[in-house]
Amino acid sequence: MTPPNTSLAEALRPQAPVGTYRLFAAGAHAGLQDHLEAFGPLDIEAIGPDFIRVLEASGLTGRGGASFASWRKMAVTAESRSAGILPARPVVIANGAEGEPLSFKDRTLLANAPHLVIDGLLVANRAVAGSQMYLYAASGSLDEAAPAIAERPAARRIRLVQAPEAFIAGEASAAVNAIATGAARPLDKRRRLAESGLKGRPTLVLNVETLAHIGLIARYGADWFRSAGSPADPGTRLVTVSGPGPAQVQEVAGNAALGVILRDAGIDARSLSAVLVGGYHGRWVRPLDYRISPAGPDGQTVRPGAGVIHALPADQCGLAATARILSYLAGESAQQCGPCMFGLPAMAGVLNRIASGEPNPRLTGELNRLGKLVSGRGACHHPDGTVQLVSSALDIFADDVKAHLTGRCLRQGGRAA
C-alpha cells in the first residue's frame, strides 16, 4: 500500500473541478494567473508518449464533430513518426475553425479559456514528439488567443493561421490545406492525415475543445475525466443551444438528456415541433427523451456532432427551415467534387419546391434518389452530412410533407411558404 502523497506541490495544487463545470472554471476571459489559480500548474516537460495510454483510459472522443477516439488519432500519428527512411516529425493543429452557423462554443472557449487550449496543444505535441504547432481559427478567435500565447514562453512556437468563415473550413483536411496553401478546401483522402498531412508530415488535427479536455486530463487523470458522463460517453462536452430566446453555450455531461439541456436553456420542450441535434450535418429529432452521445441505440440516442442543439418552435415549418439550410449547404460546397457541386443544388431545388407547396407527389421520390446518388462520393463528408439532415427532415416532418404536396402547410397559418 502506498502512503498518501503529501508533498508540498500536491498540497498546493487546487482541487480538481467537481461536477460538469470544468472548462470555464477559471472564470470569464481567464488570464494566465486565473488559469493557474483554478487548475494549478502543469508540468509539460513530464509529458511523453505514455500520455497516449492515459488518454485511452479517459475515453475522450473528438469534440469537433466526428467523435473519433482522440487517443487513436494520437497513436497513429506517433507511429507514423517512426515509419520510413527519413522520419518526419509530426505537426499538431489546434482546430478552432467553426464554420457551423449555429455553433459558437469553440469561439467562446478560445475567448474565455485560451490557456486550457494551449495546455492541451502543448501536451498533444509532447505526446507525439511533434515539431510544429498551429492554432487555426477565425480572425476574431486568434485575436483573443494571441495575448495568451504571448504570455507563455513554451507557447510562442505556436503559429497562428486564420481560418475563413466557410462551413467546410473546419474539416480536418481543409484545415491542413489552408495552412499549406491558404485554400481551405478538403483534400482527397487516399492517405490519412496522421500518416501524411501538412508537407507530407504526420499530422494530428484536434478540435480546440478536445485539446482543452486534454489539458485537464493531463493534470487530473483519466478517472477524474470519467467522474462525469457515462461509461460509454465519459466527461463533459460543450453544446451551443439556440432557438427561441438567446443562444447560449452550456457544458453538459456526456450522455446528457436532451430535455434537461433544453430546460436549462429555458426552452419548454412542449412548445417545439422538433430539435436539430448535431448542426447542419446532424438530424432533426422530436423533442423527446433522447440522450446526446456519439454511440447508443437508435431512437434513444442522437450524435452530438459539433455540439449544436437548435430548437424549432411548433409554429415554424420544419420543411421551410430545412430548405433554407440545404440552400446554404449547397452554396458551401467547395466546388471540387462533382456529386456535391451539382447534387446539393439539385437537392436544394427539389426541397424548396416541396417547401413552397408545389403539388407534385414525385418530388419526395426525386429528393430520395438524389440523396442516394450523392452519398459516399466526395473528398469529405459534406454530401453525406447533408443527406442525413434531409432524410431526417423527411422522416420527422412526414405529415408536413403530405400537407405540402397538397399545397397546404400545417404551420405558419396553413399556407405553404
Place this chain on the structure above:
Amino acid sequence: MSDSLHIDWTKCDGRGLCTELLPALLARDDWGYPVPRRSRSGNRTDVPVSAGSLEAARDAVQLCPKLALSLVHERNNKRA
C-alpha cells in the same frame, strides 16, 4: 477482395472514360461522374475491384485524362 479503385473526386471532371472501360464497376450519374455499382459500407470512393476487372482497372488508371484514379492494394484501409 484486396484491390480497390480510388476515385479522387477533387480531380475527377466527369469525362467518363473510366465508365466505358469498366461498365461492370461504374455507371454514370446525372452529371456524367462515375457511380460505383457496388460499395463497401457506403463508401463509394474506393470501389472494390474483382480479379477479372483488374486489367481494365489498370487501363482506366493509365488513361484517365484528369489523373483522378489510382489502384489501392488494401492493407487495413481504415481512416482516422
